[in-house]
Amino acid sequence: MYKRFIVFVFIFMLINLNSSFHAHAEKNEEVEVEEMCLNQSVIELKYGMQKLWIEHAWWSRSLIVSTLADLEDREDVLARLLQNQVDIGNIMKPYYGDEFGSKLTDLLQEHILIGGKLIDAVKSNDKALVDKMNKEWYQNADVIVEFLASANPNWLKNELTEMFYAHLQLTINEVEARLQKKWKEDIRTADLNESHLIHMGDFLTDGIVKQFPEKFK
Known part of the structure; x- marks a missing residue:
């Protein structure tokens, strides 16, 4: 009788252990699936944001080249570059609304x-x-930074300011190097500007993900 009782208890423990194992495994599987979904949704936003800021660098450079060389495509290049700003505003709309996205595009x-x-x-x-336009350019950057920083606490004003100012300086460095026919410096600066804008796009993406974690589950 006692032996039967021991066997019964042992079997009972095995059943419970097996059930607990499967429950734990299923829970881990759910967590893994959730993390995969989170990663995928973040990657989609990050890729989209990077693409737009790479285009920003590319078409800004194209405008520099077309303007300095008096090419006939200047107005078409400018139109394409302005469309890039519409696209950047649009990628923000799912998180901050149509009015915010349209205002960002305008700026x-x-x-x-x-x-x-x-x-x-x-x-x-x-x-x-040059001095007049440069002053207006930096004032516009300050307005953009203020507008973005007010929408997301993760987009720190001082960091954004440094990023935008660096982009302005790199862009004008491209112009000056190209005018002086310093081709290697021109190319190096263009590469730096592109890398910098990719970093800025990642900064914006990270801020969105932190602010709206529920949208990335």
Whole structure:
């Protein structure tokens, strides 16, 4: 009788142990699936954001080249670059709404148009106009930074300011190097600007993911 009781207890323990193991395994599997989904959704946003900021670097450079060389495609290149700002605004809309995205587009398009005037001023060696456009360019950057920082506590104002100012400086360095026919420096600076904008895109993506974790499950 006692032996039967021991066997019964042993079997009971095995059944419970087996059930606990499967329950634990299923829970781990659910966590893994959730993490995979999280990673996939983050990757999709990160890829989309990187693509847009690479395009920003690429078409900004194309505008520099077309403007300085008096190419006939300048207005078409400018139109494509302005469309890039629409696309950047649109990628923000699912998180901050249509009004926010459209306002960001307006500010970024102003950034492009001021930059275009600055390139013209540098090309014509009009120092007074260069100083005027450069001042407006940095003021526009400050407005963009303030607008973004007010929407997301993870987008720290000082970090964003440094990023935007660095982008402006690298862009004007491209213009000056190209005007002086310093081709290697021009290419190196263009590469730096692209890498910098990819980093800025990642910074924006990370901030969105931290602010809206429920959207990435």
